Amino acid sequence: MWKRVFKMFIGLYVPLVALTMYIFYSQKEKQIIALSEYQQRDAILKKNYFLEQCNALLDDTVYWSNLEYPVSFDPMGKHTSFMDRYIELIKEITDYDQFRFIDLHGQEFFRAVRNSADSVTIGNLQNKENHQYVRAGLALSKNQLYLSQISLNRENGIIEKPNKPVLRAVAPIFDTTQTKIGVVVINFKMKRVLDQLKSKVADTELFLLDENHRVISSSLHEEDLPYETGNVDNVFPIDLISNIKGITLDTTIVDDDHIWRLQPIVLNGTKSSFGSKSNLPSEIVTPSNWYMILEIPPRLIKSYVQPLLDSFITFNIIAIIGLFTLSYVFQKKKAEKDLFYKELESKNILLTRSKDQLEENNVIVNEMNNSLEIRNKQLSDFNYLISHNLRAPVTSMSVIVEMIRIEKNPEILNQLLPKLEQVSNSITNLTKDINKYVSILDSKEIKITNIDLQELIAEVKHEFTETLLEDTGFEVLINIDAWDHISYSKFYLQSIIHNFISNSIKYKRDDVASYIEFKTAIENKHKVLYVRDNGIGLNMERHGDNVFKLYKRFHRNISGKGMGLFLVKSQLDALNATITINSKEGVGTTFKLIF
Amino acid sequence: MTTKPNILLVDDDELYLYLMKKTIHQLSKDLVVSTFTDGEQAVEYISKCTEEKIDLPEVIFLDINMPFLDGWGFLNEFKKLKDKIQNDVNIYMVSSSMRDSDIKKASHFEELTGYVVKPVNKIELAEIFKKIYHENW
Incomplete structure (x- = not known):
């Protein structure tokens, strides 16, 4: 029972769970696609924002680069007045952390460092000839811009506290004679930009990497540029780095429950026209491109997929309970039904048996009835x-x-007395005959057997052989083509045939070759036996009317008691057979027995 | 045949014949009784009488069950000879049978005067004779 319940349950549940799993995964896929599309839009916005910011500061840089500076430019000395209005400008652009002019030898000749939102310190010049950005800047030709890596600002080689991520833009400057006099270096404060990038609309993570896959900024870390502060723990998943390599187009990677959006930000070598329309496009030179990477972390995906999973699980639990109950109820009903049918069947068998018994009994009763009727x-x-x-x-x-009682005359009495003896004799004879009749009917059970007619006639014929048949040439002819076996009382049939042969011999004609013929036929579906002789006839x-009656005799000169045909008819009547006679004097007699 | 018989008894029971003769004799010494033990003999006698134009007995007591030719057979033969018979013949069926079928069958024969059941006693006989002979016996 439980096995069948379990089987049925599995049979029902497996397709269902397969279907729901398919729906679940396809829905999950859709959610992920929706999420990644969302992420994509977010990523594009952030990238554009970042590029805009870069452009803005490059725009600024181009502005400074395009200024025509006095010959022998000395902003701290003879050209202080020239510089004053620009100092006000520098003061107001709060994104400027430092603003410097560096001569062709790498020596600063103007330096403005921001103290606060509205004050800068001028002076405190340093030699920067060994700095990479200075060298790269001095190598620039006109219409070229250099953009440094984003790094933490260091003063005299020491990281300035609090951490100050900066981006240095460098452009060559020229005097009025178009002679290159040095470079302008602007340190842009990147904290605001980076914070803006890291700001979350949704629970997505953002990484900004350099070309060496070092994390510049990450939403996972408050501090930017963690590698510079000696925190070597690279927060970026290493296995993704291999995916980044060689990517030049924006790409979405779905991996291990994360959705990654990889966007290379390639500035090196690109040209753009900044500032006024008259300017020629400038080429950007930068040591490093960036990668902006957005991550939708597993927890976010999970939070999206969770309701789906919940409904999947809920549905499946309900389905398990429902289907199991269904299977159980169904199998229980089926078992009950089977049991019911089994019982029904066994009852049916019993009924059939008792029916058979009844029919058997019926047959027996019928047989008994028949034999009783015969009796x-x-x-x-x-x-x-x-x-x-x-x-x-x-x-x-x-x-x-x-008469004897009233007779007085002894002579007459003497006559009467012998008459009593006559009565007694006739009663004795009658008793004997009746006894014979009764013994024939009663001496044997009426036992029905299948009789071979040929054999039976031969047997009976044998009884006459010695006395009559051989001497007189009386013939017994047998023609039993129509049928040769019959179910009847052998004793009766034997007696019947004996009587016929006996009569035929007794009443034969002396002037012809006498015979008796037994011939079978089928008439109206009944077996018929014709017994014909060529005797003297009747x-x-x-x-x-009297042929078959007791004590009827028809031939005065031939001895007989008038019992033979009476007995024949009795024996045929007893088993529902009939007999008729057709006879003609001097020709012969034919009996027709219908069984 | 010296005397013409008045009464003919046809029965195969010889004891019956003896007793009937004796009874009739007791009733009247004048009535002449003749007997046959089967119908065939009786028919032969009657046809002989008709041929020789001799009057038939006035009364015939006829048994039903007899060999060779029974009572019914006798009646059938008698029917054929009836036209040649000149005097009245009263035939009584006498049988030990009290079966309805026999009595019914007997009623269909108009040649029959009556049906008597054995044993026939003296009183019955006297009444029959009274009817036929009136006081002349």
């Missing part, structure tokens, strides 16, 4: 025989007795 008929016939034939001598006797008009 009844025999008894009735016997009754008639007794009452009819015994009545005559008995009445005669009573008459004689009465006057049917006179004797037709």
